Amino acid sequence: MQKFTVLDGLVVPLDRANVDTDAIIPKQFLKSIKRAGFGPNLFDEWRYLDHGEPGMDPATRKPNPEFVLNFPRYKGASVLLARDNFGCGSSREHAPWALEDYGIRAIIAPSFADIFYNNCFKNGILPIVLDAAAVDRLFRECEASVGYQLKVDLDKQTVTTPGGEVLAFEVDGGRKHRLLNGLDDIGLTLLQADKIKAYEERRKQEAPWLFSGSQQ
Amino acid sequence: MSGQTLFKKLWDAHVVHVEPDGTTLLYIDRHLVHEVTSPQAFEGLKLAHRKPRRIDAAVAVPDHNVPTTDRSQGIADPVSRLQVETLDANCAEFGITEFGMNDIRQGIVHVIGPEEGLTLPGMTVVCGDSHTSTHGAFGALAFGIGTSEVEHVLATQCLWQKPSKTMLVKVEGTLGKGVTAKDIALAVIGEIGTAGGTGYAIEFGGSAIRALTMEGRMTLCNMAIEAGARAGMVAVDQTTIDYVKGRPYAPTGDAWDKAVAWWNTLHSDADARFDRVVELDAAKIEPQVTWGTSPEMVTTIGGRVPNPADAPNEVKRHDWTRALEYMGLTAGTPIDEIPVDKVFIGSCTNSRIEDLREAAAVAKGCKVAANVKLAMVVPGSGLVKQQAEAEGLDKIFVEAGFEWREPGCSMCLAMNADRLEPGERCASTSNRNFEGRQGQGGRTHLVSPAMAAAAACAGHFVDVRKA
Secondary structure: OOOOOEEEEEEEEOOOOOOEHHHHOOHHHHHOOOOOOOHHHOOHHHHEOOOOOOOOOHHHOOEOOOOHHHOHHHOOOOEEEOOOOEOEOOOOOHHHHHHHHHOOOEEEEOOEOHHHHHHHHOOOOEEEEOOHHHHHHHHHHHHHOOOOEEEEEOOOOEEEOOOOOEEEOOOOHHHHHHHHHOOOHHHHHHOOHHHHHHHHHHHHHHOHHHHOOOOO | OOOOOHHHHHHHOOEEEEOOOOOEEEEOOEEEEOOOOOHHHHHHHHHOOOOOOOHHHEEEOOOOOOOOOOOOOOOOOHHHHHHHHHHHHHHHHHOOEEOOOOOOOOEOHHHHHHHOOOOOOOOEEEEOOHHHHHHHHHOOEEEEOOHHHHHHHHHHOEEEEOOOEEEEEEEEOOOOOOOOHHHHHHHHHHHHOOOOOOOEEEEEEOHHHHOOOHHHHHHHHHHHHHHOOOEEEOOOOHHHHHHHOOOOOOOOHHHHHHHHHHHOOOOOOOOOOOOEEEEEEHHHOOOEEEOOOOOOOEEEOOOEOOOHHHOOOHHHHHHHHHHHHHHOOOOOOEHHHOEOOEEEEOOOOOOOHHHHHHHHHHHOOOOOOOOOOEEEEOOOEHHHHHHHHHOOHHHHHHHHOOEEOOOOOHHHOOOOOOOOOOOOEEEEOOOOOOOOOOOOOOEEEEOOHHHHHHHHHHOEOOOOOOO
8 A cells, every 4th residue: 555644736626515436436437356547437427528438548538628627727636625425325445446546645525424434544545534614715725726735744634735824634543554654454453363363262152153154 | 330332232242452542453243245346355365365264254246237137148248247257256266155146045235144144133244335234234233344344354354443423313103104114214314414424323223113124124224324324223123033033044053042142132221322312203204205416315205396595505505406407307396296217126225025015015006107118126136036926026017017127236326237328317216316326317316115116107206105
């Protein structure tokens, strides 16, 4: 997993609440058995005027000029500014994969759906919760100023605006540590192998039916 | 000290290790696997030269990509076919039990888990699918996970979690005739919103919930995620135990007795405290119909399409305006005057035998209206299909003009060939009315199975209590 330390990135504002993972990456692209390559189909139904299917060459597609990601001023954005309940719906990790593949490394919103929020941390993306008033202010500043950038510092847990305003955010200690260092969850969990084994031994006595298996 | 919630009892029974900040390594009893969210997890295992820790805890089934028409020729779409074949190959390589596409036990993962007794009270159940909340109906802690966590569970049989906040949704009283668990679910979402349950595990309680069958409880817990809650749950009672008894993977003999003794403790104590309590009067719940592009955009069959000018705030006004535009609806239109092009009865929300019985009771003796291009019934599993056919439900549907299909996720998310065309309007028993969910440009209205069948026969939404 990619580390996340400090990001100084161009911001793209997506002014809609309840953006669901079906919108982030439509179902037809979920048929892939790979983890990479979802970026060209991020927000596919909003981003293109033609219907997208897996395997299409993005160069032959018709971009929707009214969709914010297609505005030339937001090309190369790595910070996504969003509204409430971003990432609701399906648990598909293809959503953060598509965002990451496109180049988004941080998402700022007043709230996130739980499963999506969790999936971001597994993929080197930092989801940042700021209060609705602060997010509103960032939307206004971003829309008013071409080339608007935000500096995100995970270690300090701050977002700094071009005007020098510093906004603090919360992040769980364990997730922060893993993201700062790009650590593999499974490797860390396996350090607890003895405890897992001990739990299983105890549980086999208490609730043996849980170990009778799916093999019949 | 106050008593414990059901959530706390389930949580405590699965704690392996706790970090100083409260992050907990939680043991997972049952891992359900399907073809869409698992290939990258198996690939990750292989790349790291890891093996699944407990193949006996995992069960796999293809459901999202499978055709609901004749399967003798396999899957036509090569991309879908490869995904299903990849699941077959991974299960064979690692020794994981799979109910393949032509197995009578194949079906939607959230239907077959309970049907086979793979989902049991007191378990932690996970699956790379947000509707895993369904299994909480059994007094289990069940939630959806992403693919990285699918790999993590395969490798370690555990997950890192922080305890959720707890919410009690209490529904007291008796449901009116023609009002179902689906209507409770939509009414709850209408009340608390699609983000109302974010950060919470929801327990559904009260006399109206205790009166529900297991099928109804599954419908309700299934939709907990549409209220933002990863997990929904219902306390164990005799209804639960009667449903589980005799299922293929349920315990037997002494193990059964021991299990039941524990299961009977799986309820919130009378003095348990919840972080939030929401109360609804069952008698006041009416048949629900969504009008927008989020499950919280819902009203009753007697209602009208709302006016964005009446929205509670600026953000919602914007969302409502956009939703009406997408849905092709005009503010003020009575819901029962909205015509439908297609009808879909199925999905992990509403494809169980009771759902099909409810729909068939309405469809009996009627004919699908001329303006309805397609009305389809997709049973949740091969065994549900078999049961329905034994009861003659298939004949009722076919005589009324419905198509009777093979089991799978089908048009709930349209990953297979079943989908809406742009602009088509559908009465659907599924769980999400998001833009494009049932096909690009498709317009979804969520309803109960009885309401969907009634809409098919009338050609527009209609109050099933008067149909």
